[in-house]
Amino acid sequence: MTNQEPIVPQAATIISHPTRPKTSPGDAIFAAIAKSSGVFVLLLLGAIIVVLFLGGLQAFHAFGPGFLIDDDWDPVQDVYGAAVPIFGTVVTAVLALLLAVPLAFGIAFYLTEIAPVWFRRPVSTAIELLAAVPSIIYGMWGFFVVVPLMAQYIQPPIIDSLGDLPYIGSLFAGPPFGTGILTASLILAVMVIPFIAATMRDVFETVPPVFKESAYGLGCTTWEVMRSIVIPYTRVSVVGGIMLGLGRALGETMAVTFVIGNTNRITSSLFGPGNTIASLVALEFPESQAGTLKLSSLLALGFILFVISFIVLAISRLLLRPRLKT
Amino acid sequence: MSATMTSGTVPGPAKDERVSRSLGRRRNLSNIVIKTLCIIATVIGLALLASILFTLLYRGLGGLSLTVFTTSTLPPGSNGGLLNAIIGSLIQTVLGAAIGTPIGLMVGTYLAEYATGSVIGNAVRFVSDVLLSAPSILIGLFIYQLAVSPFGGFSGFAGCLALAVIVIPIVVRTTEDMLRLIPSTLREAVIGLGAPKWKMIVLVCYRAARQGIATGILLAVARIAGETAPLLFTSLGNLNWSLSLGKPMASLPVTIYQYAGSAFSDWVQLAWVGALLITFGVLAINIAARLLLRGAK
Numbered sequence: 001m002t003n004q005e006p007i008v009p010q011a012a013t014i015i016s017h018p019t020r021p022k023t024s025p026g027d028a029i030f031a032a033i034a035k036s037s038g039v040f041v042l043l044l045l046g047a048i049i050v051v052l053f054l055g056g057l058q059a060f061h062a063f064g065p066g067f068l069i070d071d072d073w074d075p076v077q078d079v080y081g082a083a084v085p086i087f088g089t090v091v092t093a094v095l096a097l098l099l100a101v102p103l104a105f106g107i108a109f110y111l112t113e114i115a116p117v118w119f120r121r122p123v124s125t126a127i128e129l130l131a132a133v134p135s136i137i138y139g140m141w142g143f144f145v146v147v148p149l150m151a152q153y154i155q156p157p158i159i160d161s162l163g164d165l166p167y168i169g170s171l172f173a174g175p176p177f178g179t180g181i182l183t184a185s186l187i188l189a190v191m192v193i194p195f196i197a198a199t200m201r202d203v204f205e206t207v208p209p210v211f212k213e214s215a216y217g218l219g220c221t222t223w224e225v226m227r228s229i230v231i232p233y234t235r236v237s238v239v240g241g242i243m244l245g246l247g248r249a250l251g252e253t254m255a256v257t258f259v260i261g262n263t264n265r266i267t268s269s270l271f272g273p274g275n276t277i278a279s280l281v282a283l284e285f286p287e288s289q290a291g292t293l294k295l296s297s298l299l300a301l302g303f304i305l306f307v308i309s310f311i312v313l314a315i316s317r318l319l320l321r322p323r324l325k326t
Numbered sequence: 327m328s329a330t331m332t333s334g335t336v337p338g339p340a341k342d343e344r345v346s347r348s349l350g351r352r353r354n355l356s357n358i359v360i361k362t363l364c365i366i367a368t369v370i371g372l373a374l375l376a377s378i379l380f381t382l383l384y385r386g387l388g389g390l391s392l393t394v395f396t397t398s399t400l401p402p403g404s405n406g407g408l409l410n411a412i413i414g415s416l417i418q419t420v421l422g423a424a425i426g427t428p429i430g431l432m433v434g435t436y437l438a439e440y441a442t443g444s445v446i447g448n449a450v451r452f453v454s455d456v457l458l459s460a461p462s463i464l465i466g467l468f469i470y471q472l473a474v475s476p477f478g479g480f481s482g483f484a485g486c487l488a489l490a491v492i493v494i495p496i497v498v499r500t501t502e503d504m505l506r507l508i509p510s511t512l513r514e515a516v517i518g519l520g521a522p523k524w525k526m527i528v529l530v531c532y533r534a535a536r537q538g539i540a541t542g543i544l545l546a547v548a549r550i551a552g553e554t555a556p557l558l559f560t561s562l563g564n565l566n567w568s569l570s571l572g573k574p575m576a577s578l579p580v581t582i583y584q585y586a587g588s589a590f591s592d593w594v595q596l597a598w599v600g601a602l603l604i605t606f607g608v609l610a611i612n613i614a615a616r617l618l619l620r621g622a623k
Contacts, residue, residue, distance in 0.1 A: 030524035034440055037432035038450040041494065045453045048460075048468045055471050106367025114361055115368075123368060125616060130375050132612045134552025136579050137605050140586050140597070141378050144385070190374050197371070221357035244459065251461020253555040254583065278463050278555070285559060290475055302467045306460070313456045 049306065056300025062293060067300065073264040073280070075287075080297035082304060084264045088274040089305065092181055092256065093249035095270075096188035101242055104193045108200035112230075113222050124201065131194035139258030142187040147259055150186075151178030155271055174269040177261065182270040184260040188252055192245035199241030199320070203234045240319030247313040251305060253278035277305040379605075386602030389595040398567045399581060402590035408600050410567045414576035415604075417569070418482060418561060419551045422489025427543055430494040434501025434539075439527055451502070458495040465491050466556030474560055482568075482575030485561025489550040496549060500542025504535040537618050544615035548608045554579035578604050 059067060059080060070081025107127060111120050155176035162172040174180075207230050215225045231238070261273025262283055275283075281298050288295040393407045400406025433450065441447025469488040474480055508531055516526040532539065557563070563580035564573065578600050585597035 024522040024524075026524045027522045030527070031440060034432050034436035035446075037429055038436040038441065038446060040429065041433050041450050041454050041457070041498070042446075044491065044494070045457060047472075048464065051468050051471045052464065055467070103367045103370060106364040107371050109360075110364040110368045114364055123372070125613075126375055127368075127371050129609055129612060130371065130378075132548060132608055133375075133378060133605055134554070134579060134608060136552065136554045136582055136586075137378065137382070137601050140582070140601055141381055143586070145377065145381050193371060193374075221353055223357040223360045224353065247459050251459075251463065253461070253463040254579075258586075278461060281463060281467070282555060282558060299467060299471070302464050306464050309459075309461055310456060313459050314452070316459075317452060317455050 049303070049310075052299055052303040052306055056296055056303045058293060058296035059300040062296075067297075068304075071264075071266060075284075075294055078293050080294065082277075082297075082301055084266055085275050085277040085280045085301060086304065087266050088181070088260070089250055089276040089278070089308070091274075092184045092188055092260070092276055093246055095182070095185035096192060096249045097242060097246055099185060099189035100193045100196055100245060103189070104196035104200060104245070107193070107197040108204055109226055111197075111201050112204040113226060124198075127194050127197055129194075130190070131198070134254075135191070135252060136254040138187055138191055138255035142183065142255060143258040146183060146186060147178035149178075150183050151176050159271070170268045171270050174267070174271045176271065177273070179259050179261040179273060180269075180271045181260065181267075181274050184256045184274075184276070187255045187259055188249045191252060191255060192249050195248055196241050196245040199244055200238055203237040203241060203320075204230055206237075207233050236319050236322070240316045243312055243316035243319065247309050247316060250309045250312065251278055252276075253282050257282050277301045382598070382602045382605055385595075385598040389599040390602065394596070394599055399565045399576065399596075402588070402593050405592075406596070408578065408581060408596060408603075410564065411576045411578045411581040411600065412603070413569070414482065414561070414564070415551065415578040417571075418485045418489060418557070418575060418577055419547060421483075421486040421571075422550050423493055423543065423547050425486060426490035426493025426546065427497050429490075430497025430542075430546075431501050431539065433494065433498045434505065435527060437498065437502045438505035439523075439531070454495045454498045457491075458499060461555075462492060462553055463555035463558075466559040469556065470559040479572075480560065480562035480574040481572050482561045483571040485557050485575060485577065486571070488556040488560045489553060492550050492553060492556065493546040496546040497539075497542050500545065501535075501539050504538030504542070505531055507538070508534050537621060541615045541619040544611050544618065548611040548615070551611070552579055552604055552608050554583055558583070 063070065063080065067080070067082050068086070069083050070079075071083040072079045072081045073084065074080070111124055111127075115123060155178065158172050159174070159176060163169050211229050211233065212225050215229045220228070256276050257279040260275055260279055262275050262279060263273035264275055264280070265273070267274065281301055284294070285298055288298060393405060395407060395409060395412065397405070397407030398410040399408065433454065437447055437451055437454075441450065465488050469484050469491070473484040473487055512530065512534065513526055516530050517523070521529075557577050557580050561577060561580070562574040563584060564576040565581075565584075568575060582597045582600045582604070585593040585600070588594065588597075
């Protein structure tokens with residue numbers, strides 16, 4: 001009896017209390033905090049979409065689907081349409097990509113295959129620092145450096161030589177103010193180059209060295225290895241990187257506001273002024289009273305911009321995920 | 327005879343030396359041309375950075391003086407400084423980071439330690455990545471609708487909230503990446519000693535990943551220190567001295583925006599000084615973050 005007594009409670013403790021309690025209260029609390037933080041991020045995105053949509057509801061009601069294709073922006077008569085800023089946003093972003101992608105590809109190619117190994121890190125860092133420069137600095141640099149350059153040295157000769165040609169002439173017509181769609185695209189291109197270049201570099205580095213070595217062993221030149229091995233292997237992710245740049249370019253605000261000329265008009269000329277959703281919102285917002293149709297229209301524009309960039313960024317993620325495991 | 331001998335010893339179709347030599351020349355030439363173009367592209371990229379930095383130094387250094395740091399913004403012509411903007415930026419950046427970092431840290435922890443392979447986890451990761459590149463001006467509009475419009479006025483606190491929303495996805499990304507670098511044997515050892523999971527995460531994983539996590543926070547600070555667009559609609563900017571979080575608050579980027587577009591030469595000069603300060607501050611933080619990460623690896 002006396003021998004059994006200590007054994008029974010011991011056995012009982014072992015059964016009711018395993019070596020470590022399965023559900024420590026600390027664990028449960030910590031897991032709950034972590035999970036609710038995760039859910040909070042989901043709610044945050046949902047809240048942004050809902051809040052912008054509700055804010056724009058008044059404008060959507062007043063103008064209907066015509067809001068998307070109406071090119072009026074007339075605060076005097078209280079008529080607003082989104083066509084011009086949507087046009088400006090898409091055109092500047094796409095032009096920026098046309099300028100940025102070749103340069104970014106060149107930089108990524110240089111950094112992964114051409115540059116001496118000791119030189120890669122400093123150059124990589126310098127290019128990435130380009131992405132860290134605040135947007136407003138690009139705006140000032142664009143306004144005080146690029147705009148005068150465009151107005152004096154670049155636009156006049158182009159207008160003189162190409163402006164009179166049939167068909168494409170109208171693209172290069174108009175007075176050389178220096179500001180305008182093309183200048184905005186140039187600044188945007190500079191701003192997205194580091195993003196695209198860094199993604200392409202990371203993606204190129206995922207190509208197994210054996211593939212490249214085999215190609216070199218067969219006598220391929222560096223460019224042939226790039227063209228026939230690296231690019232086919234990484235094609236999808238490269239497109240993902242470009243989409244990432246597009247997503248960035250669509251929403252840029254301050255830099256564009258400085259140099260685009262801010263006119264609510266669709267011009268055929270690349271040198272003509274225009275606006276984008278972001279620049280219009282930044283400029284018109286301070287002059288809009290709460291509760292007015294104008295403010296609601298600006299929020300509706302914000303909603304449209306969010307939907308566009310969400311789609312672009314989502315595609316970019318889906319294309320990049322398999323390669324970069326993010 | 328000798329020709330048939332060589333073609334006999336080398337397997338494969340017959341080779342015409344002339345053709346292969348000109349083909350080789352062409353391949354070499356295109357290789358050199360493209361390599362040169364790539365070098366030019368890189369030089370252009372570096373030249374752009376140099377041009378921006380040079381412009382800032384050239385236009386900003388001249389106006390840099392002690393008054394900039396000791397005087398608040400004043401009307402044009404009265405020798406004002408940027409003190410209120412600098413202090414306002416510091417307050418909003420620090421508070422924004424202080425609000426956003428814990429949330430980002432917990433989300434990153436959730437993704438790395440709890441949600442491997444789960445549907446919600448993948449959704450959170452996806453949404454966080456999208457928010458990472460979402461236009462910052464829309465975050466400003468969002469906070470305006472949420473924290474400015476219902477409470478009847480622009481406030482420094484709303485600015486902090488907007489910046490915090492930008493901080494979260496940056497911290498999430500680096501925290502998750504850094505926690506994933508920790509070998510699972512380390513986790514198993516801690517669990518094997520009988521520690522609960524939360525102690526494993528807080529005492530061991532965070533400690534092992536602290537340099538990487540700190541890098542993420544620094545990068546987030548660098549990012550929000552230069553943000554202008556979200557502050558335009560939240561803390562608005564304030565040309566008077568004010569430390570109240572309930573009132574509009576000045577910040578360096580917004581002041582630069584207001585001054586750079588003005589017609590007064592001394593305001594434009596101050597805008598350049600502010601631009602110089604903010605850019606070199608942001609780049610210095612970025613480089614520090616990189617050095618920290620290099621030390622960690």
